[in-house]
Amino acid sequence: MDAVIQTDKLTKRYGSARGIDDVSLTVLRGEVFGFLGPNGAGKTTTIRTLLDLLHPTSGQARLFGLDSRRDSLAIRARLGNLPGEFAFEPRRTGREIVAFLAALRGLRSLGRTSELTERFSADLDRPVGHLSRGNRQKIGLIQALFHAPELLILDEPTGGLDPLMQEEFHKIVAEERERGATVFLSSHDLDEVERLCDRVAIIRDGRLIAVEHVDDLTRRRYRHVTVEFAEAVDVSELRALPGVRNLEVDGRRARFGVAAGALDAVIKALARHKIVDLELAHPSLEEIFMTYYAREEHHA
């Protein structure tokens, strides 16, 4: 498979402030590639540099084998983009916006606009300034998708969408993959990225700290367990459970982390006791990043 996006030590600095540093990654044709990181990590800076809105301080980015700066127009003819905060002149309706962007792309028709409008239940006839954030986001997604581009670059695409529309978006991404499009999407949401993506890159403080297949990422996942027993339980019994770490016991209450793969065995072991309350929580993205950080420092 050929590379649709390839960056080589891509660096962007804002004066002395950090942007991104030595970001090297490859996204293959037909791949759904997730870009994960906390706010301010450098996700949007990377995307804006790929789109030639920002000019790299050093390094290089190639899209479709073309230079992101020199061949920017040819690249942009082949992609669709949803910015992190989709905004447009508030008096314009969604239909006017899509028609304008179609004209700028030299297209005579509005392509898949009707189909996408129906699927997202979007209102194309009200000024975007009168729409809620979620409804504006739908217009943003329609303008990114209507011309069936070869590459979709989506910055936090489900921000503001209700669960039903998120589900519809997930279906559309699957269909885009089916028709051979490449999707590069940034997100905070680990579950979403796991569900949609083939591979994931994790960025923190402007540096790429990991590029993983989603399966590998999933294997590394764990859950926080908080359990309250009807009677006190022997600590050594809990400590001996498979995949358990960071165990804290306070009377009848125990807190620990457990590897996702060991969850079934742990729940069955706990069920041998009378349980008053049980809570399972996903680790925050931050905790997963810290896991990666620890791993990176260990390797260093």
Add this chain to the structure above:
Amino acid sequence: MSVAPTASTQAPAVAPPARAALRALVRRGLLDNRRAPLVWGGPLGAMSAFVVALYPSISDSLSQAVKGYPAGLKDAFGITDLGTVEAYLNAEMFSLFLPLAVAYFAIRCVAASIAGAEEHGYLDTVLVTPVARRTLVAGVFATTAIAVAAVLVVAGLLTAAGAALTGQALAFGRLVAALAGVWGLALFFAGCATLAAGVLHRAAPVLGAGAGLLGGMYLLDVVGKLADPVQELRWLSAFRYYGTPLTAGLDGAGFAALVLAGALLAAAGAALYERRDITG
């Protein structure tokens, strides 16, 4: 329901011609500014029409009053003779108020469409289409030129209507020359604002730089007429090339210089805009 896109709906693999994008940008820009001829041209034209209508009732007393003005003051404000309706209209509207207002409108158009649109994130969607930044800038400059012309046409028509209704013999050719002169002046300041937008990311600093230059050049021209030591610097002011077209006719060379300088400044602004980041 899902519909697989056909080849005809897919994005073309090459960027479309710049001309098509330019047409779309100008059409969009004119739509955004469609109220400007009435909002800006209406009040300016109404004021001019009022000035013209007022002239017959005060012309005699004006002539007497002007005789008492210091010569330098008369030179500075082009009030050498208020014996004609053109001279009075020039002194009241075309020597200060109208050119400043229309040039400010031109600066505002450019500031809002380039730096303002960037500031609000609107360009993040436009500049990821296959449109070159220089095409965007050319579209904004062309839109501004047309919008300024539309504002001046409305102002001119109202002025001419005021003259016709009150039976004033306002020379139509001179009025057209004066409006053309204001258009050239406004285009020069649109070029200055484009140059500023080539560097600055926010509308307010572009507006401030453009308006500051506009006020500064006006003062330089006025002070240059009053004070000999400053007179040699008047060539630095756009108002020196604007002249007094309503009374003296359009200075063709000055008009061409203003339009050409405006276009060159806009081209320089486009070149700078190509090289800088779009911050959003």
